[in-house]
Amino acid sequence: MELLTPGVGLIFWQTVIFLSLVFLLSKFAWKPILSALRIREESIEEALSLAEEARKEIANLKSDNEKLLDQARQEREAIMREAREAANVMREEARTEAGKTTEKMISDARAAIEAEKQAAMSDVRNQVTELSLVIAEKILKTQLAGNKEQEKLITEYVKELNLN
Amino acid sequence: MLRKIIVLLLIFVGFSGTSMAFSGEEGESESFNTGEMIMEHISDAHEWHLWNGHYGTLPLPVILYSQQNGIVAFLSSKFEHGHASYQGYKMEEGHIVAEDGHSFIDFSITKNVAQLMFNVVLMFVVFFTAAKGYKKREGRAPKGLQSLLEPIIIFVRDEIVKPNIGKNYNKYLPYFLTLFFFIWFGNLIGLMPGAANLTGNIAITCVLAVITLVLTMFSSNKHYWKHIFWPPGVPVPIKFIIVPIEIIGILTKPFSLMIRLFVAITAGHIVLLSLMFMTFIFASWGVGIGSSLVVLFINIIEILVATIQAYVFTLFSSMYIGMAMEEHH
Numbered sequence: 125m126e127l128l129t130p131g132v133g134l135i136f137w138q139t140v141i142f143l144s145l146v147f148l149l150s151k152f153a154w155k156p157i158l159s160a161l162r163i164r165e166e167s168i169e170e171a172l173s174l175a176e177e178a179r180k181e182i183a184n185l186k187s188d189n190e191k192l193l194d195q196a197r198q199e200r201e202a203i204m205r206e207a208r209e210a211a212n213v214m215r216e217e218a219r220t221e222a223g224k225t226t227e228k229m230i231s232d233a234r235a236a237i238e239a240e241k242q243a244a245m246s247d248v249r250n251q252v253t254e255l256s257l258v259i260a261e262k263i264l265k266t267q268l269a270g271n272k273e274q275e276k277l278i279t280e281y282v283k284e285l286n287l288n
Numbered sequence: 289m290l291r292k293i294i295v296l297l298l299i300f301v302g303f304s305g306t307s308m309a310f311s312g313e314e315g316e317s318e319s320f321n322t323g324e325m326i327m328e329h330i331s332d333a334h335e336w337h338l339w340n341g342h343y344g345t346l347p348l349p350v351i352l353y354s355q356q357n358g359i360v361a362f363l364s365s366k367f368e369h370g371h372a373s374y375q376g377y378k379m380e381e382g383h384i385v386a387e388d389g390h391s392f393i394d395f396s397i398t399k400n401v402a403q404l405m406f407n408v409v410l411m412f413v414v415f416f417t418a419a420k421g422y423k424k425r426e427g428r429a430p431k432g433l434q435s436l437l438e439p440i441i442i443f444v445r446d447e448i449v450k451p452n453i454g455k456n457y458n459k460y461l462p463y464f465l466t467l468f469f470f471i472w473f474g475n476l477i478g479l480m481p482g483a484a485n486l487t488g489n490i491a492i493t494c495v496l497a498v499i500t501l502v503l504t505m506f507s508s509n510k511h512y513w514k515h516i517f518w519p520p521g522v523p524v525p526i527k528f529i530i531v532p533i534e535i536i537g538i539l540t541k542p543f544s545l546m547i548r549l550f551v552a553i554t555a556g557h558i559v560l561l562s563l564m565f566m567t568f569i570f571a572s573w574g575v576g577i578g579s580s581l582v583v584l585f586i587n588i589i590e591i592l593v594a595t596i597q598a599y600v601f602t603l604f605s606s607m608y609i610g611m612a613m614e615e616h617h
Contacts, residue, residue, distance in 0.1 A: 130491035150462035153415035160422035
């Protein structure tokens, strides 16, 4: 039974000492400890949220970069395509131009050849005429060399005249 | 290093029974009364008996107050272990009585008061050191004693007080932290050889429970009292049964706190002492070694119990206070 009977003196001392313990520890231990803990927790929280923000920002930057790169790539492709098309057009043009020029040259050449040929032909004709005249003269000269032949011819002509 | 110390300490505690059995008290084994011995160990005393012999007993101050004599103070050694009377007082079975039978109040610094003071001084040293660490290394990682205490402080704050008290928990936190560490330190020191059974004393647990009761009363709101005197949603005839139960409940809650801690710690001490005294009863080496091993095991359990009881007392205190200030839901 003695165990279950609280002693008055012990109750007194426990009340006094425990309450002063609560008071003194609250003032000199719990207050600084708890506030230090709170401050540290807040700073950790803050650092974590800052890190999170930074992470997001980096992600944003990365996606921005990606976007820029993509844009650049597209631009490059467009430029390339344009250039290719331009080159094709130019090549085509050059080809048709070249074709035309050759054709023209060929036709010019043909015309020139034709002209030359005509010139040459007329020249040949003239020469043949001249030659034949010369030959005819020479033949005549030889045939009419004797008087007999000249008389014969004259008689012939006269006969012809007579007939008329 | 720390582990080695703990192991050594445990071995020392575990085998202290056996060594005691084979050192001083062998001669008394015939007149050995286990029950009396255990009661002596777990009760309060006016002297601190550490070992037998002339210097083994520490006399403690006796302070008595009576209307007749006013305050009387002297050392308990004046009684010469109950053989002598001093200033009209004498010692009878561990209690001081007045020879002429007048009534007085005993404010003596008994063994438990001395241990209470020791406990409190130790707490001051420990927590002031920790607080200094927080000031010195502001905003930086804890170190040493800080790192030992910080998880416990955070545990009390986040797992016990915050969920039970709610938004106003900061106001109550110092009390609960003090309560938790007071009980924990008291329980652990009480396990040391030669220590008093401080937290297993009903006066100590009574005061703690009463403080919780007072805090409950002061923080109670209208809603709490309405629930007690006119519980909503209960048919009127049943209210006549419920209301007295609720009124008794106001007191049974702190009463259970008081009894639980007292019983848990005192029972633990009784179990330990009984196992140790097996050696004395059987006076055999075999039993000594066997019981020492069991005592070692129970001691480890008791360290667990010391922590659990501190947790439970704080948890239920915060629950009772939290219930009293709960807003209408």
